Amino acid sequence: MQQILDRDEEVAAQADSSDCFVRFIDVQKSYDGVELVVKGFNLDVRHGEFVTLLGPSGSGKTTCLMMMAGFETPTHGQILLKGEPINDLPPHKRGIGMVFQNYALFPHMTVAENLAFPLEVRHLSKDEIQRKVDRALAMVRLEDFGARRPAQLSGGQQQRVALARALVFEPDLVLMDEPLGALDKNLREEMQYEIKRIHASLGVTMIYVTHDQTEALTMSDRIAVFNDGVVQQLATPDTLYEAPENAFVASFIGENNRLLGEVVERQGERCQVRLDSGETVTATPVACGEVGTRTTLSLRPERVAIFDHSRQDELDNCFRGEVLEVIYLGDHLRTRLRVCGNDDFILKTPNAKGHSALKPGQGVEVGWSWRDCRALDA
Amino acid sequence: MSESPAAPLRTADGVPLKVSLRRAVRRSKIKALLLVAPLLTFLIIAFVMPLFEMLWRSVDNPEVSTHLSRTVAALEGWNGESLPDETTFAALAEDLREGQQARNLGLLSSRLNYEKSGMRSTISRTARRIGTLEPPYREALIEVNDTWGELDTWKLIQRETSPYTMSYYLAAIDRQLSPDGEIITVPEHMQIHATLFWRTLWMSAVITGLTLLLGYPVAFLLASLPARHSNLLMILVLLPFWTSLLVRTTTWIAILQSQGVLNDVMVALGIIADEARWQMIHNKMGTIIAMTHILLPFMILPLYSVMKTIPPSYMRAARSLGGKPFLSFRRVYFPLTIPGIAAGGILVFILSIGYYITPALVGGQSGRFITNYIAYHMQTSLNWGLAAAIASILLFVVIICYLVFNRLIGVDKVKLG
Structure with a gap:
């Protein structure tokens, strides 16, 4: 845990340094002059980094990407690319590669013509275009598909072509707007690794927009979690999961047990929270207020354990609960319990040898450490 | 599996699948047809029939063969190098007499006038005096109107004997047939x-x-x-x-x-x-x-x-x-x-x-x-x-x-x- 925090600080320190590649400074955006879609967006992206903007739909993440690409102008604030403000630069002069949600492959051109387009507008020689197109097709393993039309390709192949087209003119920065949204699950996972591989081998900077947290966790160096036009937390995937800074991030990233209550005591790195159902829980204060304020306790289901005397010292919080439902998921078991008045208390236990088989209706004692229980904003 | 691949598929009771399918969709096909029937009838009456009527009219050429039937019969085998013989002139006089009595020479004279201007007045003038004419008709007709003495007039009548004509199409593109049957451009002042x-x-x-x-x-x-x-x-x-x-x-x-x-x-x-x-x-x-x-x-x-x-x-x-x-x-x-x-x-x-x-x-x-x-x-x-x-x-x-x-x-x- 401490290690994680250290790394986070390290990343933050690096971002502050001068090799900042993309920089959003206090960017605001409003479409109608009444409501702000993006409220004070700040982001520093280092060269070669893979940063994901993650958030529910309508949270302003795509708008940020569109402002970066030049299709929308910021209402306020500045966007810097390599230290130069680009607010007034038209999209075609920015030299940013972009992969669109539905690929936007030109349907009247063949795959090779699609790839040649960005090179032709840059007036490259015919031989060079041919060479680069071939190389880009090889990179996405579609060497034999140059003569086909986009409509003759499968979704996954179209996706690869879109990726190759965004990279063929060797941009320093590539933007991706939910590029895997239209693919089925298996293909999506395959493409995640593919994009990751290409990112690693080319060393380009990538800004990726998605609403899929698994995708974000798999691919990113850092993730900016968006909600309601504001970045809730910007951190590495493990920090986001292990140490969410507020209730939104905790519930949006991964599964999360929520317990509502009031802070009754704060002492150093621990605090006591009296739940609405009456029990008192020891927790780590993260974003809660002083004594007397409301708080949401966040607890990952896999950090909850069935009480076991050998681990008594670790499990500072112990409560009796009732099993309501058991779902068998192969590699793990998901048990829904009633604990501290919460009917949706989830317990995840790995399907290890000799795990105790719980039955609905059965009483059970569960416990967790105060370190895993984070007191966040109400 | 033992069935040969060419054997048609059959339903459970042995009817070939295709027959069974056709039977099943026949009802819905009839229903669909009934729904479009009013429009279909309307289109046939108001669009398809007039269209064919129009196409037919553009080549239809009944006037000469109907109103000059005797003349047409007499002209059969005429070589076209000198004026036809007395029989033909007599047939023409008979045709015109009959037409004058029935008062239906208008269409004929208009039709011939399209091809050779002056034919309308030639026919009407001849028809008016047809009762006074005496044989030999050849001299009598030429005396009434010397157009009958022109070889071209007879060539025209012989040509228009055919029940179909291209002359309307030719006229539509400012062309006409010369008396010798060649396609020529109409005089410039008539080109429109x-x-x-x-x-x-x-x-x-x-x-x-x-x-x-x-x-x-x-x-x-x-x-x-x-x-x-x-x-x-x-x-x-x-x-x-x-x-x-x-x-x-x-x-x-x-x-x-x-x-x-x-x-x-x-x-x-x-x-x-x-x-x-x-x-x-x-x-x-x-x-x-x-x-x-x-x-x-x-x-x-x-x-x-x-x-x-x-x-x-x-x-x-x-x-x-x-x-x-x-x-x-x-x-x-x-x-x-x-x-x-x-x-x-x-x-x-x-x-x-x-x-x-x-x-x-x-x-x-x-x-x-x-x-x-x-x-x-x-x-x-x-x-x-x-x-x-x-x-x-x-x-x-x-x-x-x-x-x-x-x-x-x-x-x-x-x-x-």
Whole structure:
């Protein structure tokens, strides 16, 4: 845990340094002059980094990407690319590669013509275009598909072509707007690794927009979690999961047990929270207020354990609960319990040898450490 | 598995699957047919039958063989090198006598007059005096009217014996058959149709080009504006449809005529002198302006329906890949709108080559279309055969346009609305 925090600080320190590649400074955006879609967006992206903007739909993440690409102008604030403000630069002069949600492959051109387009507008020689197109097709393993039309390709192949087209003119920065949204699950996972591989081998900077947290966790160096036009937390995937800074991030990233209550005591790195159902829980204060304020306790289901005397010292919080439902998921078991008045208390236990088989209706004692229980904003 | 692969599939009770399927869908097929039956009947009566009637009339040639049946029989085997013999003249006199009694020589004389001017008066003059004529008829008829003594007259009668004729089509393109059966151009002062065909075609092309030029940006705006603005714009585009065609055309007269609104304004502003007012109506310009306006929606709508299907991300992709705005438009957006351009173009072109009322009202002498001559031949000259031939040629041009379009673009790629 401490290690994680250290790394986070390290990343933050690096971002502050001068090799900042993309920089959003206090960017605001409003479409109608009444409501702000993006409220004070700040982001520093280092060269070669893979940063994901993650958030529910309508949270302003795509708008940020569109402002970066030049299709929308910021209402306020500045966007810097390599230290130069680009607010007034038209999209075609920015030299940013972009992969669109539905690929936007030109349907009247063949795959090779699609790839040649960005090179032709840059007036490259015919031989060079041919060479680069071939190389880009090889990179996405579609060497034999140059003569086909986009409509003759499968979704996954179209996706690869879109990726190759965004990279063929060797941009320093590539933007991706939910590029895997239209693919089925298996293909999506395959493409995640593919994009990751290409990112690693080319060393380009990538800004990726998605609403899929698994995708974000798999691919990113850092993730900016968006909600309601504001970045809730910007951190590495493990920090986001292990140490969410507020209730939104905790519930949006991964599964999360929520317990509502009031802070009754704060002492150093621990605090006591009296739940609405009456029990008192020891927790780590993260974003809660002083004594007397409301708080949401966040607890990952896999950090909850069935009480076991050998681990008594670790499990500072112990409560009796009732099993309501058991779902068998192969590699793990998901048990829904009633604990501290919460009917949706989830317990995840790995399907290890000799795990105790719980039955609905059965009483059970569960416990967790105060370190895993984070007191966040109400 | 043991069944040979060629054996037809059978249902559980042994009926071949195809038969069973046909039986199952027969009911719904009959129902579907009954639903379209009223329209089908209407179309057959009001469209298909008149169409074939028109095509038939353009080649039908019954007059000579009906009204000069005896003469036709007597002319059989005539070598055409000298005047026919007395029997033939006697047959002609008998035919004319009978025709005069039945008072049905009008059609015959008109028909022959199309081919050889003066034939109408020749026949009517001869028919009036037919009762007083005595044999030998050869001398008697030539004495009444020396046209009967011309070899060409007899060649004409012999030629028009045929129940079908090409002469209406030839007349429609300013050609005629010489007495010797060769196709020759009519004298220059009588040439009218070919000029009108060309004028109709090139003016239609100009009108199509203008509607494209004016309609393309509007359709683009319609397709790219947010719904609440584009709805208003769409109403403005469709507004002309809610006004009578006649009203719209006469409005142009009020605006464009030499004492009209536009000239008055320009005179008032001192742009033109009062005595040098522009002649913008009752000529080609009037026809082009009014028809461009009237046909504009027919260009905008197909363009719009195609543009609507082009996602904005294509242009964005082109821009982000480094294409300057115009280049991106030319390389990416424009090629995708070609089916719309073709659909709108062919629609406007076909509509305008068949347009009648607007050129008739604002075209004057120089802005008139071939359709105005179809109407003239239908209503005034009563030469229905020629009207049918001109109309058939127009139909033929339309079919050619359609086939070319289908070959190049494909009709199935076009959605209207």
